[in-house]
Amino acid sequence: MALTIASLLCLAIVLSGQAYQKSDLSRELFFFKANTTGFKNDPENVLDNLPEGVTPETVKQMQVAASAGNMRDIYQVGLWNYCEADLKDGKEENWHCVDRQSYFWFNPFQVWKLENTSIQAGLPEDFQSGIDTYHKVSRWMFISYMIALVLTIAEILIGISAIFSRWGSLITTIVSTAQTLFMVAAAATSTALYGTLISVFRTVLDPYNIEASWSAKMLSVLWIGVAFSVASGFFWLISTCCCSGKSPHKKVVVEKTPYTYERVASPYLGGSGNAHQMHDMGGNHGQTGHTYEPFRQQHV
Known part of the structure; x- marks a missing residue:
């Protein structure tokens, strides 16, 4: 100019x-x-x-x-x-x-x-x-x-x-x-x-x-x-190639990774969504401190 x-x-x-x-x-x-x-x-x-x-x-x-x-x-x-x-x-x-x-x-x-x-x-x-x-x-x-x-x-x-x-x-x-x-x-x-x-x-x-x-x-x-x-x-x-105008801000889109995990129903509780209780190695039964949630792997 x-x-x-x-x-x-x-x-x-x-x-x-x-x-x-x-x-x-x-x-x-x-x-x-x-x-x-x-x-x-x-x-x-x-x-x-x-x-x-x-x-x-x-x-x-x-x-x-x-x-x-x-x-x-x-x-x-x-x-x-x-x-x-x-x-x-x-x-x-x-x-x-x-x-x-x-x-x-x-x-x-x-x-x-x-x-x-x-x-x-x-x-x-x-x-x-x-x-x-x-x-x-x-x-x-x-x-x-x-x-x-x-x-x-x-x-x-x-x-x-x-x-x-x-x-x-x-x-x-x-x-x-x-x-x-x-x-x-x-x-x-x-x-x-x-x-x-x-x-x-x-x-x-x-x-x-x-x-x-x-x-x-x-x-x-x-x-x-x-x-x-x-x-x-x-x-x-x-x-025309650079130093002119304002470049629009690009939005970073976070997509799902190829492998994701979803919570599934427990096969031990009749398909209910609650976590079932597992027997631990010490023979304790129904201990709430030793419960686990099984997950299903899904390929996207």
């Missing part, structure tokens, strides 16, 4: 990335970060290092868009939204986060007001292809996180039944297994997806001095949550 709660806390921290504008922790957690200061502040260097197939006119149009205020210095992407800021004297200031939305994905052309322009058409096809792949997979990634969140909460609630019954542990184990699968899927998808996106940005936009990176803190919290999830599933499985 403790491991499940720890997994839920890690998942909640990941989901809070970029979701709260005034929270320092929230701003430190992001899947993807773009820094455009090199492109905006050193236009001549960009023009001197253009890749093949890119004309100076295309770059100049991008610089005009940047100078018009359509391009901020810093962009950080979370699961729900992105936040943007200005960089002054090495400090990030004037943070602004867009509204949170389901199935969010970061579209640089839309954010930078470059959609359906000659600039978008002038960029290599690999860049547009990478953005399209990111758009499609991001929807599955969002669904995985939501299912993992719901299953984690359900795992905690159903796990309470494991205190009273091993059947409760079995059901909890099934839910935990599903939760772990979606947790791993969400983490793996995030890592692969944003790793690919960063690679595309670095390959295509590096000549424009636009830097791309991700948050090591975000990835650490995410995969620690996965580790907690896997560990909790293992211990829930163990609890």
